[in-house]
Amino acid sequence: MDELSALFHGFSVVLTPLNIGLMLVGIVLGVLIGVLPGLGGANGVAILLPLTFSMSPTSAIIMLSCIYWGALFGGAITSILFNIPGEPWSVATTFDGYPMAQQGQAGRALTAAFTSSFVGAFIAVVMITFLAPLVAKFALKFGPPEFFAVYLLTFCSFVGMGKGSPFKILASMCIGFALAAVGMDTVTGQLRLTFGIPDLMRGFDFLIAVIGLFGIGEILLSMEEGLAFSGKSAKLDPKVVFQTWKELPRYWVTSLRSAAVGIWMGITPGGATPASFMSYGLAKKMSRDGAKFGTGQIEGVVAPETAAHAAGTSALLPMLALGIPGSPTAAVLLGGLLIWGLQPGPLLFVEQKDFVWGLIASMYLGNIAGLLVVLTTVPLFAAILRVPFSIIAPVIIVICVIGAYTVHNAMLDVWFMMAFGVIGYVFKKLDYPLAPLVLALVLGDKAEDSFRQAMLVSQGDLGIMFANPLVGTITTLALLLLLWPLLARGWARIRKPKRVEFAQEQPVD
């Protein structure tokens, strides 16, 4: 019960008019950042960090973490309304959220997304409050082989759970890995696959790919049907909110499972992106309506949003307890702690109780404030859908160009984004899944680093992936998932001699 009394002390620290005001400002700014593609949580927090230098560390971290919560909430808005994920973890939300908006259920989808985000974050904060010491101790056991095994599990789950051609899933994934390999090699410092182009030294940022594949690609797809597309009705009145809230408890199993996946991926730095994809895949596999996923199922919005917020929240745990940031935004927040003269790590819990428990209390309050702010501002964002497509289309293209430019202030990135747009259009029409490409691009570097470190430790012996029960279990699970299509086909042939036609089935996204 020490945690409870510490938490109440935290509330007493947070509940000052100044801190509550900062919380609301942070949420609104965060939602704005989340909505704008290219201005992600990490960028947003980094840009606004100097604003907090004059504040006390507690007030500063409250505002910055609220920007983070706001960005997590905001990512869902453009995903659902425009099919443009403002953040990589919002990609999975587009799969069912956007079809729902097209069917005139944008309000329902947004309410489900925000509420699930809140639920995911709330469960994660409760976990942080009570299990912080245990979880931190467990995460300490992770070495490079364990990290690589987690990445392997994530990637294998795409091949195993995807219902499209496995070759197409693999091709898409490998393109992502290849793009991630471009630029400076983090281990040897050597330039890789730059082909003499200086601008390629910094590599391909996933945001460039995401903006092109999903933003421009979707515009091109929409244009095939001409300019007839205009915004669907996206009213969000309190009735819709309450009706959706009544409906959501039906998916409590999905919510709990997604929160568990999110917390796991947030603590082990898999991050919010694989968490959202994994929980979407699991929900698709386990739901009674799994076959209908991708056509506008509310469960397909609940799963990734719950997981992404749970992961985003729990990513702060290793940052606070161990000084290891679980996400890029957590890394920027960690930079903030160092600037304010605080040393992240276990001692922070002893020496800076006000700060740590103030932050944890602000997680509870910040998410409640976030939910209220986004639910009340949704009509504002939903109104955008009522604007004719001939105005929205060029504005989205302009936002995509600005988004691609602001990542590195480079015009070449804008051209790359356009190229990704064409790739996205062609891939979508040919049923190549785009999610594995984006995920491989995001996690490629980390996965490769873990693999190389593991290989260095074992001097090239792959047996290290089975060196202890923890890494062995994760690796075995990954391999089973990878071989799942073959095993399932073999099993189906034994039971009933029927040929499975992969290409005729729907791909994972």
Add this chain to the structure above:
Amino acid sequence: MEEATTGGEGRGLTTHTVELVVAVLVFALGLTVLIGSWKLGSKWTSDGPGPGYFPFYISLIMCISGAGIFVQALRKHPEGTFADRQQLKQVLIVLLPAALYVLAVQIVGVYIASAVYIALFMTLLGKYSPVKSGIAAVVIMAIFFLLFEVWFKVPLYKGAFNLLGFTGY
């Protein structure tokens, strides 16, 4: 790309042709990365795995996948039209001006190029009056200016001549 010769409404690119072309491109990309990784050093060095070690195996899987997709497309011969002429026309109506817009951004910067692009798009494709389109374009770009330059301190590309230099940003 080759066009289907079947007449009528379905005239355009066949899915089969595009499947084969994309499979070849995937294989070619894989081969390019494979050669690049090989040159970098894809084997085990005295310091551990070389810089091309990981990309080499990735590109190998990419080549195999490309070949697999090609064989699958040949065997199953997917039917249907990837995009008919009308659809291709619609896509190009957006894609080509968008490419010209990016080119214009490089010369006159984000603000002016975007305002002109939005105004022309609304006038030519949306059939709005030039005055309405112009006002909408200027208002939208003014909001973007305030948002990025003033509030978030994110400078956007002003182009080779910086026609907005008088704003002080």
